[in-house]
Amino acid sequence: MNANWIRTFLLLMLCIGALPVVGQVNILPLRQGMPLYTADQLFDVQILNTSNQLTEGFIVILVQDSRSGQIANLQSRLVTLQAGERITGKLIEWENSFAYNSLSDQLSAERIGLSFAQFKYCYRFVTIDQQNILGEYCYEDAPVNLAPPRLSTPRNTEVIQTINPVLTWLPVAPVDPTKVNYSLRLVEKEIYQSSIEALTTNFPLLDVYGLGNTVLVYPVGGIPLEKDKEYAWQVTASIGDIPVGTTEVWTFKIGEERVAEDVAPDGSFRRLKSSQDGMPYQVESEIRFAYDNYHGSEVLNYRIYEATDLTGSIEKLPNLKLVNGLNQLRIKIKKRFDLDPKEVYMLEVIEPSGKRLYLNFITKDIVE
Incomplete structure (x- = not known):
């Protein structure tokens, strides 16, 4: 073999070896196009060693926006990949994840268009000396246009x-x-x-x-x-x-309070309404209300909750049996209900059709 050709070949290989190796590791973010509010979501990636040799390095994630530049820089601990091995980011230990979580409020605000930021995410797999990039994946996403309240x-x-x-x-x-x-x-x-x-x-x-x-x-x-x-x-x-x-x-x-709509014909039982407004009914010892049972229900489906907390409900309410037609119902207020005289409460009745009826009320201090 010609000596000059051998020298040329060896020089070419040395030059290639001195360049950064790109494409040895594939990185695929699994939440691309979705809002990333926490570090756990940011780390939801898939890493694949496409080479036929063991590879070691770090995963570096850069987050930037068009207004303020770099806003987060996170790095994994040392990652070792066997030839052909595939892992997910959630199995990797990360440094500085708290730094990204602390930005979640800022990111959420910018995302709805407050700063009209354009976010860019770059995932890189770098060698241990951080001189070569073995794999890289970058993408951009725009702010989410949200409807105001x-x-x-x-x-x-x-x-x-x-x-x-x-x-x-x-x-x-x-x-x-x-x-x-x-x-x-x-x-x-x-x-x-x-x-x-x-x-x-x-x-x-x-x-x-x-x-x-x-x-x-x-x-x-x-x-x-x-x-x-x-x-x-x-x-x-x-x-x-x-x-x-x-x-x-x-x-x-x-305007004037609509007493006629709230009180049943005999004047002592409140009518339920289809809306949540109305003057709160002041209760002393029991809630008295009228209900027209046109569905043939045997037991009233109802709950009581604070008007400011739609998710909570008073526990251990009594079962209220129904007859067809007009029912005049009473719920005795128990001390164990722990009702606050300063709060407005809502009695909500759920009919079989899904329609809901309401009665606002407030209580006095209960003495049993």
Whole structure:
């Protein structure tokens, strides 16, 4: 073999060996295109050693956005891959995962368009000396355009018949609801004012923060709302301390209480309603209400809960048997129910058709 050709071949091989090796390890993020709020989600990747030799190195993940540049840099501990071995990121030990988790609120806020950030994720498998990249996978995703919260009840400009209205709104979507908190501001509106002017300049009758639910009953112990007066209100959604969406400003007015709709013909049993509004019924020793059983049900399907906590329910409520037609029902208030006189409670009846009927009530201190 020609000596010059051998020298040329050996020189070529040395040059190739000095270059970074790319493509020896395949990296596939399994959550591409999905929001990545936690380190565990970021580490949901698949790693494959495509070579026929043992490979060792580190996995490095870079997270960047178009506004502030690099916002996270995470690295695995030493990873050893046998020839042809495939592993998932969740089986790998990682360094600095807390650093990414601490950014989750910021990322959530930016993701809904607050900063109009474009996120870029780069996954790299680097050699132990971190001089060569054995595999790389990068991709970008855009902010998720989320719908802001929207007011629901009382409806805009509605005249209501209670001084303790149930204020409800629709949540920010789509986003993890546990990451969102709400603030609500309510003011009296003068005739000469616009709704926005009233909300920004008048003294707040209600100004609450950190609400985890999308419902709030105007507190019984709050500044009383007055008949024939108009009120403006608005809700703001936040992730952490960062506002991410605000509703329109709506108004409602307090009118006469509709006693005739709430009380049964004999005047002693409250009628259930199809909405959650209405003046709370004050209970002393028992809840008395009327129910029209047109479904032939034998037992009433109902629950009682705080109006501010739609998920909880009072336990060990009595079974209420029904007859066809009008039923006049009583629920004796027990001390074990642990009802708070300062709270508004909701009696909810669920009919076989799925329709729900309601009765708001408050209690006095129970003495058995």
